[in-house]
Amino acid sequence: MPRPLAITMGDPAGIGPEIIAKAFRDAPAVLAGCVVVGDVATLRRAARLIAGTDALVLPLAQLDKVADWQAAPPRCIPVLQTCELPALAAFGQVSALAGKAAADCIVWAARAALSGEIAAMVTAPIHKEALALAGAGFARFPGHTELLQAEAAAYAGKAVADMPVRMMLANDELKTVLVSIHLSLRDAISSVTFDNVLQTLQIAHASVRGVAGGAPRIGVAGLNPHAGEGGLFGREEIDTIAPAIAAARAQGLNVSGPFAPDTVFMRARAKSGHAGEFDVVVAMYHDQGLIPVKYLGVEQGVNVTLGLPMVRTSPDHGTAFDIAGKGSADASSLIAAIRMARQLSA
Structure with a gap:
């Protein structure tokens, strides 16, 4: 590989460093x-944590610059110090210092990805409350997606509104793209507009590969029960979602719907090596799209930010503060995210 993948350590009080060491x-x-961008002492603690008392501790190789990644010895964790953390963060505790350290790592990796210094970035989990405490520069971002959107827009010299992004959650069985992300349910319903739905369809079409490698087959979930039942349970499907689908189809996109939200995900699910009816489902809001994917197995799910001029997965x-420091966290989802980042950046 001519360029490394960067893994941000996540909140140092959570399970991010631990699952990185396990991976x-x-x-x-x-x-x-892969190179870890974070705090050397935090990653060293994680390596000791997963080793236990009798096993060999996985060594760290501290890099002076990311370009030194190829010189790191095998079977070690290459770490680039990209944040300041005066002392090790207490496991499971929200703190401004931990939030700031995690945010600084994200910003470094985003800028390196945008400039082409790294091939892609994979982000370990952050705690949104800690991010909000990290200072005015970060408090306005609800999470990774919005922070990365702002960094990409600034790099491109655009307004944030001109850098539309969407969240996709994916595993081997199901992919779903969201019209809105981190909003209250009331605000999420209000965000189901013609422009937002059409833009989501366009981003999904441009970013997701179909089962045969071509354009994806996109199924669209309705907002209301039974997709509105012809207007009996709401008119969003008639007045907003269906017109956006028609506009997308007029642009040549392979889009169908809106379908009842309680069945469209089952229709899209790939099982036993057989593709589902759709390659991706566009969901109207956060929980509508994420619950089905997570139900199929959190350990294999990958979050992908679509619409950015770089590759980012997570x-x-x-952060799983309740089990942080116990050595029991599962690294499977992180490993899946790294595999997907490698595929997307190839």
């Missing part, structure tokens, strides 16, 4: 060509 230990072939789970 390097358990899947060295997948992690080849595991399909949070």
